[in-house]
Amino acid sequence: MAPSFLSFVSLYSIYLRRCFATSGLTAQSIDIDNETTIHLWAPKPDQTAQKQKPALVLLHGFGPSAIWQWRRQVQFFTPYFHVYVPDLVFFGNSTTKSKERSEVFQAVSIAKLMEKLQVKKYHVLGTSYGGFVAYNMAKMCPNKVEKVVIASSGVNMRKADNMALLKRANVVTIEEIMLPETATQLRTLTRLAVSKRLNMIPDFFWNDVVKQLYSENREEKMELLSGLTLVVGDDTVKLAPLQQDVLLVWGDEDQIFPLKMAYEIKELLGKKTRLEVIQNTSHVPQIENSAQFNNIVKNFLCGS
Ligand SMILES: *[C@@H]1O[C@H](CO)[C@@H](O)[C@H](O)[C@H]1NC(C)=O
Ligand SMILES: *[C@@H]1O[C@H](CO)[C@@H](O)[C@H](O)[C@H]1NC(C)=O
Ligand SMILES: *[C@@H]1O[C@H](CO)[C@@H](O)[C@H](O)[C@H]1NC(C)=O
Numbered sequence: 001m002a003p004s005f006l007s008f009v010s011l012y013s014i015y016l017r018r019c020f021a022t023s024g025l026t027a028q029s030i031d032i033d034n035e036t037t038i039h040l041w042a043p044k045p046d047q048t049a050q051k052q053k054p055a056l057v058l059l060h061g062f063g064p065s066a067i068w069q070w071r072r073q074v075q076f077f078t079p080y081f082h083v084y085v086p087d088l089v090f091f092g093n094s095t096t097k098s099k100e101r102s103e104v105f106q107a108v109s110i111a112k113l114m115e116k117l118q119v120k121k122y123h124v125l126g127t128s129y130g131g132f133v134a135y136n137m138a139k140m141c142p143n144k145v146e147k148v149v150i151a152s153s154g155v156n157m158r159k160a161d162n163m164a165l166l167k168r169a170n171v172v173t174i175e176e177i178m179l180p181e182t183a184t185q186l187r188t189l190t191r192l193a194v195s196k197r198l199n200m201i202p203d204f205f206w207n208d209v210v211k212q213l214y215s216e217n218r219e220e221k222m223e224l225l226s227g228l229t230l231v232v233g234d235d236t237v238k239l240a241p242l243q244q245d246v247l248l249v250w251g252d253e254d255q256i257f258p259l260k261m262a263y264e265i266k267e268l269l270g271k272k273t274r275l276e277v278i279q280n281t282s283h284v285p286q287i288e289n290s291a292q293f294n295n296i297v298k299n300f301l302c303g304s
Helices: 008-022 045-050 071-077 103-116 129-140 159-169 183-193 203-213 218-227 259-269 290-302
Strands: 025-031 036-043 055-059 082-086 122-127 145-151 246-251 273-278
Touching: 008 025, 008 071, 008 203, 036 045, 036 103, 055 071, 055 103, 055 129, 071 082, 071 290, 082 103, 103 129, 122 129, 129 145, 145 290, 159 183, 183 203, 246 259, 246 290, 259 273, 273 290
Parallel strands: 055 082, 055 122, 122 145, 145 246, 246 273
Antiparallel strands: 025 036, 036 082
16 A cells, blocks of 8 residues: 555656656657647757757657656667657557557658658667557658667567467456556566566555556557557568668567567568567566667667
8 A cells, every 4th residue: 555645656757757858858749730649759949950960769669658668768869869759649648539540550640740840861769569660650751761670579460479479478358468457467567578577566556557657548549459450460471671771679588579570570571680689688678678778779770
């Protein structure tokens, strides 16, 4: 039992906002058309005017809003890049009146956002669900998207992979993993997604996280999960090669999208794709071993 005024989640989110602000980013909401509004953290206008730097878009995974997923990347990458960190539609404060729910719609929305921001060329880095979005942006806008990083993201997912994931988690539906409603379900998700064991963390903490970070837009998020065109597909993988240089980054112990999926994506995407595996991490190497993750990505983005 925790007194309600002592919410770790709300205190920590104040800390996260401060980290983003001291990295030179500012929060804003932009109407990308008459139906969709995207909330994002972007460089302050004086920063983009002052200094020429390449642009980098960070696309978060299924879970809490972007600030919860990218703190260590924002702090690391802002000296080298103009970093843009949107909340995907129905996460954080991004929303739409449109009925569309596919990852292609997410990709179109972020591409429109970058156009509104007048950023002509940019690299994309997507993790998990955000990797599906990154892939589609790269395919759709070969003239705008420069290099592509797909991290821990089974964009080649088949029905059989989905079934195997449900079995590993010992659940019936994917929502029970991706949209936890109870402390127990959240424990299952972290068991799969993080390689360190977190048994010591008490239920009141998990309950706080579920209530504050997973309860908003629940219905729409369920529609996003069933709208994943690559997942609802059958047993054939439709993954067209990309024109860009692609880096795949994976944790060797990933139990959401096992490492063997990364080897297959590398085959499917062809010669311009390389794979880096981070030992002793699972589905969130950007958090579990951020130093190594950041260096791998920086070397790829800054290399020729
Ligand atoms: C937005 O505009 C499009 C065409 O420009 C139209 O079809 C659609 O109904 C509009 N949506 C809303 C919510 O006004
Ligand atoms: C969304 O906006 C509301 C009010 O505009 C604000 O209170 C809330 O903190 C915002 N949520 C996020 C996740 O930014
Ligand atoms: C991974 O973990 C094992 C066992 O804990 C350890 O022996 C090994 O050195 C670790 N490898 C790396 C690259 O950290």
